[in-house]
Amino acid sequence: MSTFQYYRPQRFEELWQLMVEYNNAFSLLAGGTDLLVRLRKGRTNSRALIDIKGLQELHGGIQEINGGLRVGALALMGDLVDDARMQQHFPALVEAMKWVGSTQIRNRATLTGNICNASPAADTAPALLVYGARVNILGSLGERTLSLEDFFLAPGRSALNPHEIVQSIDLSYPETPNGSSFLRLTRRRGFDLATVSVACLLIPEAGRIRFGLGAVAPTPLLVIDGSGVLTQTESAQVAKESALAKLAERATPISDVRASKEYRQAMLFALMSKAQHIASERLNQSRS
Amino acid sequence: MIEKTITVTVNGEVHTRTVKVHRTLLEFIREDLYLTGTKEGCNEGECGGCTILFDGKPLNSCMMLAMEADGHDILTVEGLEKDGKLHPLQEAFIEVGAVQCGFCTPGMLLSAKACLDEFPDASEDRIRKEIEGNICRCTGYNRIVQAIQVAAEKMRQDTLIVNKP
Ligand code: FES
Ligand code: FES
Numbered sequence: 001m002s003t004f005q006y007y008r009p010q011r012f013e014e015l016w017q018l019m020v021e022y023n024n025a026f027s028l029l030a031g032g033t034d035l036l037v038r039l040r041k042g043r044t045n046s047r048a049l050i051d052i053k054g055l056q057e058l059h060g061g062i063q064e065i066n067g068g069l070r071v072g073a074l075a076l077m078g079d080l081v082d083d084a085r086m087q088q089h090f091p092a093l094v095e096a097m098k099w100v101g102s103t104q105i106r107n108r109a110t111l112t113g114n115i116c117n118a119s120p121a122a123d124t125a126p127a128l129l130v131y132g133a134r135v136n137i138l139g140s141l142g143e144r145t146l147s148l149e150d151f152f153l154a155p156g157r158s159a160l161n162p163h164e165i166v167q168s169i170d171l172s173y174p175e176t177p178n179g180s181s182f183l184r185l186t187r188r189r190g191f192d193l194a195t196v197s198v199a200c201l202l203i204p205e206a207g208r209i210r211f212g213l214g215a216v217a218p219t220p221l222l223v224i225d226g227s228g229v230l231t232q233t234e235s236a237q238v239a240k241e242s243a244l245a246k247l248a249e250r251a252t253p254i255s256d257v258r259a260s261k262e263y264r265q266a267m268l269f270a271l272m273s274k275a276q277h278i279a280s281e282r283l284n285q286s287r288s
Numbered sequence: 289m290i291e292k293t294i295t296v297t298v299n300g301e302v303h304t305r306t307v308k309v310h311r312t313l314l315e316f317i318r319e320d321l322y323l324t325g326t327k328e329g330c331n332e333g334e335c336g337g338c339t340i341l342f343d344g345k346p347l348n349s350c351m352m353l354a355m356e357a358d359g360h361d362i363l364t365v366e367g368l369e370k371d372g373k374l375h376p377l378q379e380a381f382i383e384v385g386a387v388q389c390g391f392c393t394p395g396m397l398l399s400a401k402a403c404l405d406e407f408p409d410a411s412e413d414r415i416r417k418e419i420e421g422n423i424c425r426c427t428g429y430n431r432i433v434q435a436i437q438v439a440a441e442k443m444r445q446d447t448l449i450v451n452k453p
Contacts, residue, residue: 001310001312002310003290003310004309004310005290005309006292006309006310006353006355008355029353029356032351032352032353032356033333033351036312036332036333036350036351036352036353037332037333037351039310040331040332049309049353051355051356053356078345101333101421102336102420102421102422103346103399103402103417103418103420103421104333104336104339104346104347104348104351104399104421105333105348105351105421107342107345107346107347108347108348108351108352
């Protein structure tokens with residue numbers, strides 16, 4: 001492994017100082033499940049690792065806030081999947097997290113870390129997008145909050161300034177009744193990166209359906225249809241299909257080692273219809 | 289600060305060592321403490337050969353720095369045996385024939401222990417889920433799952449006996 005300095009600040013003051021000192025040539029270490037692989041393969045130019053687990057303020061876990069949940073930066077995926085409130089209100093996100101690695105990985109990986117890498121294929125991003133997640137950012141100059149949509153800028157690039165960190169992620173309970181689902185296509189079951197992933201949230205009373213799409217655009221993508229066509233059971237099949245196709249067209253997949261552009265496009269449509277189907281079945285179950 | 293002194297409890301024993309900061313926890317366990325029961329397979333978090341219990345939870349030690357273990361409690365396969373007596377899981381693995389080449393066994397045992405510590409009545413599905421991060425190229429998993437079930441039964445009976453007035 002390449003050599004680097006290791007720091008474990010206890011106070012934010014120290015953190016900001018280190019960030020200035022290393023001016024971009026540092027990596028923040030939380031779970032490290034991604035970072036360690038990159039370090040080993042020499043895929044980072046970091047001269048310092050700043051371990052943020054010494055900062056007590058980031059250990060907030062899962063807190064109830066007005067009308068939702070606040071997930072602290074260091075909250076582990078393993079704890080989030082077991083949380084009853086998460087399971088009840090954000091089932092698609094729980095499903096997405098269950099796809100991440102293994103028990104061992106989820107016991108170490110943080111939800112915040114998963115989005116901070118700003119990978120277009122981040123497993124949790126589509127579900128976080130449909131639930132309208134907001135990212136609370138802390139920096140030496142103060143705090144700000146961004147919607148997750150605005151947080152992703154480009155592959156591997158988030159809206160974080162060099163001297164800022166994510167403090168927590170806020171999730172508001174979606175309007176009820178609702179149904180949600182998550183689907184993910186990979187070459188093999190297990191730890192592979194997603195070829196295409198889709199989260200769906202259906203809110204019939206608002207006539208709204210939200211899809212989060214992963215690995216089909218430079219950033220995870222949120223597409224919304226508020227026309228009601230996709231939420232009414234009596235809509236004609238053709239109308240539904242064309243509304244869905246229109247949403248899928250927003251994606252701009254590329255070809256890579258995992259799949260071709262055409263395959264991704266075709267699978268995206270199939271996955272979206274299936275995700276919608278599952279979400280509406282769940283909705284009906286919750287009603288009966 | 290290329291080296292740092294850390295204090296780690298491993299299998300009940302406290303170790304204070306000065307370690308290079310880029311050393312992984314796996315390297316520290318195998319090469320500094322000479323506890324070679326913990327295996328290196330993939331070195332990238334996929335195979336589970338390097339599984340240890342970290343404050344009671346299964347983690348991949350190849351995915352962590354030794355630095356991150358400072359102040360924490362670790363159990364490796366060497367710590368399963370008590371006073372010369374094998375852990376019920378170890379006994380069951382032998383009895384059922386869940387060990388072939390044995391490379392996955394240390395990690396498997398620790399994932400199994402974590403599973404049964406949390407879910408003493410774990411169903412077969414639960415067991416399979418909890419060992420999904422441990423790859424075995426030999427057994428086809430069935431014997432391993434059986435062995436864990438046998439151990440679970442044994443451990444339940446042992447607690448019954450202990451808890452008798
Ligand atoms: S060696 Fe750590 S998971 Fe394979
Ligand atoms: S016994 Fe050989 S890998 Fe499991």
